[in-house]
Amino acid sequence: MKNYWLMKSEPSEVSVDDALAAPQATVAWTGVRNYQARNFMRDAMRVGDGVLFYHSSCAAPGVVGIAQVASGAYTDPTQFDAQSPYFDAASQPEAPRWLLVEVQVLRKTRNLSLADLRADAALQDLLVLKKGSRLSITPVEPQHWQRILQLLE
DNA sequence: GCCAACGTTGGC
DNA sequence: GCCAACGTTGGC
Numbered sequence: 001m002k003n004y005w006l007m008k009s010e011p012s013e014v015s016v017d018d019a020l021a022a023p024q025a026t027v028a029w030t031g032v033r034n035y036q037a038r039n040f041m042r043d044a045m046r047v048g049d050g051v052l053f054y055h056s057s058c059a060a061p062g063v064v065g066i067a068q069v070a071s072g073a074y075t076d077p078t079q080f081d082a083q084s085p086y087f088d089a090a091s092q093p094e095a096p097r098w099l100l101v102e103v104q105v106l107r108k109t110r111n112l113s114l115a116d117l118r119a120d121a122a123l124q125d126l127l128v129l130k131k132g133s134r135l136s137i138t139p140v141e142p143q144h145w146q147r148i149l150q151l152l153e
Numbered sequence: 154g155c156c157a158a159c160g161t162t163g164g165c
Numbered sequence: 166g167c168c169a170a171c172g173t174t175g176g177c
Binding site for chain 1: 173174175176
Binding site: 161163164 | 166167168169170171172173174175176177
């Protein structure tokens with residue numbers, strides 16, 4: 001059974017266009033430093049799962065692409081790179097704390113904005129719309145996934 | 154830049 | 166284990 005996810009990226013870091021320009025339109029999802037989000041990648045994501053590529057912390061936050069999980073979870077190398085903003089001095093190479101998955105963009109979409117999502121009655125329980133929601137990776141219910149694809153048609 | 158909400162840290 | 170302080174997220 002395939003699962004669905006919403007994954008936030010700051011377009012100033014990695015935009016959907018950046019991802020599309022990468023080889024195979026695939027990027028390593030570096031920088032997740034939250035245990036709940038990590039656990040989703042480690043325990044629940046499977047290759048082929050659907051991903052909503054979401055731009056956050058920007059002028060026009062919203063869903064901007066359809067993607068899929070393209071690898072299993074493996075060690076995020078940036079945690080050991082002292083030059084990286086994602087460096088974690090407390091993480092030991094023999095017991096890495098942080099993981100990543102690879103994400104492949106399948107197609108860019110129009111920007112289905114946060115306001116659009118909020119305005120849709122069928123999406124009221126979408127996790128990213130919850131007050132105070134900050135998780136960079138959230139599961140998406142199949143009916144929400146279907147509805148969002150419908151809105152993007 | 155502001156600020157609400159949340160997660161993590163660390164003293165006790 | 167509690168909880169205050171602190172840092173971060175992210176929309177506005």
